Amino acid sequence: MDLAGKKIVLGLTGGIACYKAAEFTRAMSKAGASVQVVMTSAAMHFITPVTMQGLSGKPVFTDQWDARIGNNMPHIDLTRDADAIVIAPCSADFIFKLAHGACDDLLSTLCVARPATVPLLVAPAMNVEMWQNPATQRNLTQLLEDGIQLLGPDAGEQACGEVGMGRMLEADQLLEEVIASFQPKLLKGKRLLLTAGPTFEPIDPVRGITNLSSGKMGYAVARAAYEAGAEVTLVSGPTALTTPYGVRRISVQTAQQMHDIVMAQLAGADSGTDVFVAVAAVADWRVANASAQKLKKNADGSAPELVFEQNPDILATVAALPKPPYCVGFAAESENLLQYGEVKRIKKNVPLLVGNIGHDTFGKDDNQLVLFDADGHTSLPRAGKQQLARQLIAAIASRLI
Ligand code: CTP
DSSP states (O other), X not given: OTTTXXXXXXXEOSSTTHHHHHHHHHHHHHTTOEEEEEEOTTGGGTSOHHHHHHHHSSOOBOOXXXXXXXXXXXXXXXXXXXXXXXXXXXXXXXXXXXXXXXXSSHHHHHHHTSOTTSOEEEEEOOOHXXXXXXXXXXXXXXXXXXXXXXXXXXXXXXTTSOEEEEEOOOHHHHHHHHHHHTSOXXXXXXXXXEEESBOOEEEETTEEEOOSOOSHHHHHHHHHHHHTTOEEEEEEOXXXXXXXXXXXXXXXXXXXXXXXXXXXXXXXXXXXXXXXXXXXXXXXXXXXXXXXXXXXXXXXOOOOOOOEEEOOOHHHHHHTSSSOOEEEEEEEESSOHHHHXXXXXXXXXXXXXXXXXXXXXXXXXXXXXXXXXXXXXXXXXXXXXXXXXXXXXXXXXXXXX
16 A cells, blocks of 8 residues: 555646546556545536546535535635545646746646645646647646656657657556655665566576566566666566556566676776666576577477576676676575575675575565565564565665765
8 A cells, every 4th residue: 555644636627638547547546645635616527526526436526615524615625634645637828827837727736835845746648749838848847947857748649649758647547656755865966776587598498497586576676766866777677567657668588698688787987877786586507409490399209308508697797897887686595594695695795695596586565575684684564565676776776985
């Protein structure tokens, strides 16, 4: 429940993306937030207050003269105990109004009257030409200068049939962004590179050797790093996971490809990577005699002879660079975690190693971790992987000089 106890005022303005606001409301409620919906009259052309009341479980406010509030001041009272105001969708017209401090309806007045401590997040949604229009861009610059946070927009196919910037983020992406806005910015300005998932080593064009890593822990670490304000590049083996919003993902298949991409990302004196986290379960060996064609069964029943050779150790290679980033390794053991973890940290020559029991975590949504550094070890008790990933990011941030 990433938004447990949070009170969000959700403002809807006029735009076809109002249909996504319904799903977004439900997603925030499921994440534990209480959502108070406020709609402009334009928004009510696209979706009704009945739908939004049904989904939020609270009466919707649309009018600045609404007498249901005791003192008849909804523009004040609705935000006084709010943790954030989110405008989704936010039209070009409403961006103009925010940029100029307009107070001509409940939602705009409520935004101007919000306490300085209540963050305002806006999710623009409009046609590409409207987005690119210099007047809109001027207004957006003003919003950023005023400390208003933009969520998206995205580029893509638009409801009007045109293609380009201006699509509102999807409900799950908006949810990730709202959750991220509440996380401490412990890695602001830092660049983080990480590996995640299994690797797949071909035997022939249709078969290969892999392992049971789902990538969930690595993806959770990538998301936690983005939430903490880092610029994140994720080099991922094959997984079925959605890339966390805001994370740049480079997909690979084999350990050698993962190695090559990681080294290319770190190449050049000014690559500027501050932290490298190796979460991937990299295959230790590849098939040296992989076949270019599909292997056929032998008539005599004999099995093909596979010859293995060792893959490069990505983490050890990065840690051995003349000026390595701060390196964090993972160790998936099946027993004696405390003993093997410390030995592996020293063997890999990394300042921080995260130990877990492989068969206890692969594919699961929760985990427990042990952090090994030069001072000893600390246990992070069993919890959801996202929660553990946030604790790990805090532990990394506290160790950066
Ligand atoms: N790792 C890597 N490249 C490899 C093998 C492992 O970058 N070729 C990284 C993993 O991402 C992880 C750490 O090294 O961060 C430890 O991986 P693990 O497989 O547990 O360790 P190994 O060194 O392979 O030791 P062993 O299998 O002998 O326990």
